[in-house]
Amino acid sequence: MADAATAEIPADEAEEMTVVRTKDVTKVYRMGKVEVHALKGITLDIRLGEYISIMGPSGSGKTTLFNMIGALDKPTEGQVYIDEVDVAQLDAYELAWLRCRKIGYIFQTFNLIPVMSALENVTLPMTFAGLTTDEARDKGMDLLDQVGLAERYDHKPYELSGGQQQRVAIARAMANSPAIILADEPTGNLDLATGKEIIQLLGEMNRNGNVTIITATHDIKMLSASDRIVWVRDGRLAKIELREDLDIQIGSIEGDAEGGIEASLRGAGDAGESDKSDEDEGE
Ligand SMILES: Nc1ncnc2c1ncn2[C@@H]1O[C@H](COP(=O)(O)OP(=O)(O)OP(=O)(O)O)[C@@H](O)[C@H]1O
Numbered sequence: 001m002a003d004a005a006t007a008e009i010p011a012d013e014a015e016e017m018t019v020v021r022t023k024d025v026t027k028v029y030r031m032g033k034v035e036v037h038a039l040k041g042i043t044l045d046i047r048l049g050e051y052i053s054i055m056g057p058s059g060s061g062k063t064t065l066f067n068m069i070g071a072l073d074k075p076t077e078g079q080v081y082i083d084e085v086d087v088a089q090l091d092a093y094e095l096a097w098l099r100c101r102k103i104g105y106i107f108q109t110f111n112l113i114p115v116m117s118a119l120e121n122v123t124l125p126m127t128f129a130g131l132t133t134d135e136a137r138d139k140g141m142d143l144l145d146q147v148g149l150a151e152r153y154d155h156k157p158y159e160l161s162g163g164q165q166q167r168v169a170i171a172r173a174m175a176n177s178p179a180i181i182l183a184d185e186p187t188g189n190l191d192l193a194t195g196k197e198i199i200q201l202l203g204e205m206n207r208n209g210n211v212t213i214i215t216a217t218h219d220i221k222m223l224s225a226s227d228r229i230v231w232v233r234d235g236r237l238a239k240i241e242l243r244e245d246l247d248i249q250i251g252s253i254e255g256d257a258e259g260g261i262e263a264s265l266r267g268a269g270d271a272g273e274s275d276k277s278d279e280d281e282g283e
């Protein structure tokens, strides 16, 4: 698999490159006689350097889609391509490489290793990637500095606030300079102000490092940071919106966040269930 050393690619060329492509991805979970159709045919292209938010109600399939894009689980049908390589064709070694070097993962519950310090959590993936202890330490400290936690490098996760733990998780996700960061509800366990800081930090990683960010979220604060918003409803793509198109709507929901997002979600669902959604949107 080609290693997209993203920093070396001119921005205008990078914009043209598709880093993730899903084609007719379906996922059926089978539990005894019960089948859950979590994804019902998702076709989506994500370009290098984009900031994508996947939005949708609970149970709509966001995490499932994530696990497919992150090569953590296999689709029932359809294909996932990373850098135009079909993930299903990779052997165990190549898959491990992809998960370690190409993609950085961030989870709602931070998932730091409790007995390890902030620095050790950040350098662990570097050790897997073959860096020496000294190299890993230098790079780890640099990353902790970037997320504003250099002084807390020796603290264990329980000695850090939720927002600080998520910062460590972001530094860890960046450990091996991934082309893609997958973040599943990264602000889900944080208060408003801390959530904003995390979104800002992800935005910086996106702009400065040309890292492609893909987040699943319920958080409307994410909307303004995103290049595109992918609305998922009942396992299907309901609609894809550009930030430019959303600017006006964001203004109108700010005063009534909960009601606004509910309205948006209803709108997305309606579009997904209607075959003539494109015509409707044009009106
Ligand atoms: N391992 C599993 N086994 C069986 N069903 C599952 C499994 N994982 C998810 N599901 C089901 O698949 C559907 C989609 O779940 P998913 O976790 O992708 O939703 P989500 O959009 O991430 O929701 P949330 O916003 O609550 O995180 C749900 O109906 C869920 O119950």
Ligand SMILES: [Mg+2]
Residues within 6 Å of the ligand: 062, 063, 064, 184, 216
């Ligand atoms: Mg989820």
